[in-house]
Amino acid sequence: MTNQERRDLSVFACKVRMGVIESVYRAKSGHPGGSLSAADIFTYLYSKEMRVKPEDPKWAHRDRFVLSKGHTAPGLYAALANRGFFPVEDLKLLRRLDSYLQGHPNMKTTPGVDMCTGSLGQGVSAAAGMAKAAMYMGEADVRVYTLLGDGEIDEGEVWEAFLFASHFALYNLCVIIDVNGLQLDGATKEILNTAPLADKVRAFGFNVVEIDGHSFDDMEKAFDAFHACQDRPTAILMHTHKGKGVSFMEDNAGWHGMAPNTEQYEQAMSELRAQLAELEAANG
Amino acid sequence: MADVKKIATRESYGNALVELGREHEDIVVLDADLSKSTKTNTFKKAFPDRHFNCGIAECNMTAAAAGMAAMGLVPFVSSFAMFAAGRAYEQVRNSIGYPHLNVKIGATHAGISVGEDGASHQCCEDFALMRAIPGMVVLCPSDDVEARAAVHAAYAHEGPVYMRFGRLAVPVIHDEANFKFEIGKGEQLTEGTDVAIIANGLLVNEALKAEAMLREEGVRARVINMCTIKPIDEEIIVKAARECGRIVTCEEHSVVGGLGEAVAMVLAQKHPAPIRCVGVQDVFGTSGTAAELLERYGLTAGGIVEAVKSF
Numbered sequence: 001m002t003n004q005e006r007r008d009l010s011v012f013a014c015k016v017r018m019g020v021i022e023s024v025y026r027a028k029s030g031h032p033g034g035s036l037s038a039a040d041i042f043t044y045l046y047s048k049e050m051r052v053k054p055e056d057p058k059w060a061h062r063d064r065f066v067l068s069k070g071h072t073a074p075g076l077y078a079a080l081a082n083r084g085f086f087p088v089e090d091l092k093l094l095r096r097l098d099s100y101l102q103g104h105p106n107m108k109t110t111p112g113v114d115m116c117t118g119s120l121g122q123g124v125s126a127a128a129g130m131a132k133a134a135m136y137m138g139e140a141d142v143r144v145y146t147l148l149g150d151g152e153i154d155e156g157e158v159w160e161a162f163l164f165a166s167h168f169a170l171y172n173l174c175v176i177i178d179v180n181g182l183q184l185d186g187a188t189k190e191i192l193n194t195a196p197l198a199d200k201v202r203a204f205g206f207n208v209v210e211i212d213g214h215s216f217d218d219m220e221k222a223f224d225a226f227h228a229c230q231d232r233p234t235a236i237l238m239h240t241h242k243g244k245g246v247s248f249m250e251d252n253a254g255w256h257g258m259a260p261n262t263e264q265y266e267q268a269m270s271e272l273r274a275q276l277a278e279l280e281a282a283n284g
Numbered sequence: 285m286a287d288v289k290k291i292a293t294r295e296s297y298g299n300a301l302v303e304l305g306r307e308h309e310d311i312v313v314l315d316a317d318l319s320k321s322t323k324t325n326t327f328k329k330a331f332p333d334r335h336f337n338c339g340i341a342e343c344n345m346t347a348a349a350a351g352m353a354a355m356g357l358v359p360f361v362s363s364f365a366m367f368a369a370g371r372a373y374e375q376v377r378n379s380i381g382y383p384h385l386n387v388k389i390g391a392t393h394a395g396i397s398v399g400e401d402g403a404s405h406q407c408c409e410d411f412a413l414m415r416a417i418p419g420m421v422v423l424c425p426s427d428d429v430e431a432r433a434a435v436h437a438a439y440a441h442e443g444p445v446y447m448r449f450g451r452l453a454v455p456v457i458h459d460e461a462n463f464k465f466e467i468g469k470g471e472q473l474t475e476g477t478d479v480a481i482i483a484n485g486l487l488v489n490e491a492l493k494a495e496a497m498l499r500e501e502g503v504r505a506r507v508i509n510m511c512t513i514k515p516i517d518e519e520i521i522v523k524a525a526r527e528c529g530r531i532v533t534c535e536e537h538s539v540v541g542g543l544g545e546a547v548a549m550v551l552a553q554k555h556p557a558p559i560r561c562v563g564v565q566d567v568f569g570t571s572g573t574a575a576e577l578l579e580r581y582g583l584t585a586g587g588i589v590e591a592v593k594s595f
Contacts, residue, residue, distance in 0.1 A: 060356075064354075064355075066351075106382075106383075107354070107383050108383055108384070114354065115350070115351065115354060115379075115383070116378065116379065116382050116383040118378070119374060119378045119379075121343075122343075122347040122350075122374075122375055122378060122379045123347075125343070125344040125345075125346075125347030125348045125350075125351065125375070125379070126347045126348065126350050126351035126354065126379055127351060128344070128348050128351065129347065129348030129349060129350060129351025129352045129354075129355075129359075130351040130352070130354060130355050131351075132336065132348065132351075132352065133312075133351065133352040133355035133356075133357050134355060136312065136333075136334070136352075136357070137355065137356075137357070156343075157341075157343045157344055157347070157375075160339075160341035160343060160344035161344045161347075161348070163339065163341065163344075164338060164339070164341065164344055164345075164348060167339070168336075
């Protein structure tokens with residue numbers, strides 16, 4: 001990856017984070033923490049990895065993305081908007097009455113959303129079903145990506161889906177787990193410890209890759225490993241910081257599902273604007 | 285009656301899937317380690333590449349079917365009613381119902397007549413659960429002819445459909461040559477204006493037997509087969525209330541939330557009339573043979589006659 005590509009991705013990610021803060025602040029509710037930890041993966045997926053057409057969101061041969069951790073919709077919406085699926089200005093409609101940007105992703109109303117999610121554990125099953133369907137239809141080159149939270153994997157259905165994906169050798173399925181270590185009530189290791197996670201997922205039959213979830217170089221290598229693996233599903237465990245990019249939200253479970261007040265909003269936006277200015281300056 | 289042909293509607297389900305599978309490549313069938321019982325193994329024998337055994341994991345199976353439907357396939361998902369509607373309820377609601385995806389749920393071994401397995405497997409709440417989901421079509425066919433027609437109609441319908449089938453072999457009461465099935469339409473089986481008996485599933489045959497018993501006593505009953513519980517045929521209910529004055533509903537389901545309540549809501553809002561509900565009276569079942577259980581819970585011609593006489 002060139003320095004320029006890396007900077008472009010960072011600019012995009014910064015805009016995603018600004019979209020998250022803006023939309024959650026305006027909605028006065030929502031989930032900024034996990035949206036920010038996943039901002040970089042949303043960026044990479046929609047900028048580099050997935051074959052999608054914003055001008056034709058229902059294109060039959062597109063790669064699919066299922067946001068299994070559906071509460072982080074603000075991050076997904078910000079990425080879709082910045083990718084051109086709908087206007088960035090519309091992010092302020094998040095969670096409004098009858099808005100096409102519902103509190104959790106709705107495939108019926110939002111261009112670019114491939115599945116209704118929000119009830120944890122179900123998205124990964126739907127993604128596995130999509131991957132199986134693509135294989136049955138002779139279109140295994142259609143790749144299916146799904147993003148889970150590390151709290152979400154408490155749900156038993158996730159492990160049912162892992163068995164299913166492994167049993168049917170769904171090599172066109174990429175399960176990404178956002179390992180930020182925090183869930184609503186606190187640290188995942190204190191609520192319901194899932195460690196050693198990589199060992200468990202590997203034991204379920206996955207090609208497991210562990211990366212720094214804020215490194216685009218790591219992501220590039222991880223997706224190369226996914227493309228190269230032709231006999232098993234791939235799981236990317238990406239280690240992240242919840243609230244990444246906004247100093248007072250980082251690694252703080254309190255920001256799982258809370259909107260910033262005006263003062264906090266101003267501070268967050270000023271931090272992100274400074275990051276953006278720095279990146280753009282480096283771009284010359 | 286001794287020579288009447290008897291077929292369990294789960295058998296009809298398996299056979300209809302094969303009929304449909306021959307015509308339509310977009311049909312796939314998912315099962316949760318019950319294919320010998322749900323009879324989807326009939327489809328599996330004909331189309332092994334299109335039958336996906338998902339193991340004993342109904343929640344994943346149901347949401348995976350939603351994903352398949354989102355890709356353009358028409359998945360038929362099968363398990364016992366207890367698990368298809370009960371265990372996986374929230375997957376049906378959120379992953380199939382909310383996006384209104386084109387998934388068909390074939391639920392077998394419904395109701396009390398599942399028999400010896402006992403209360404844990406006797407699902408008498410599936411109508412209530414499935415009716416409550418916006419946009420869900422809910423069907424409970426009465427015999428082999430209607431069950432196969434219902435499966436074909438479910439495929440032709442764009443959107444989610446819940447189909448309920450039984451374990452017990454039941455008499456074939458329809459003449460296939462003269463039978464037309466339409467989702468949302470009740471079927472009047474007998475003339476009569478003294479009382480209307482609205483039934484579905486295996487209770488349609490019991491209602492016909494009850495009608496004969498009542499006729500002996502000079503009471504003429506109008507028997508209506510209400511295979512579609514949702515969307516309910518309001519017109520046939522209002523007409524029955526207007527012309528017969530009294531309604532008895534019969535279902536192999538709890539009286540809470542099923543056919544009886546669906547009919548009562550129409551009556552209360554459109555044409556108030558006295559109603560009696562034959563069904564499982566808000567209790568859990570027990571082990572026993574199907575015949576013993578149907579007798580115990582009053583789901584028989586005798587029970588229907590008794591309800592008619594209770595007005």
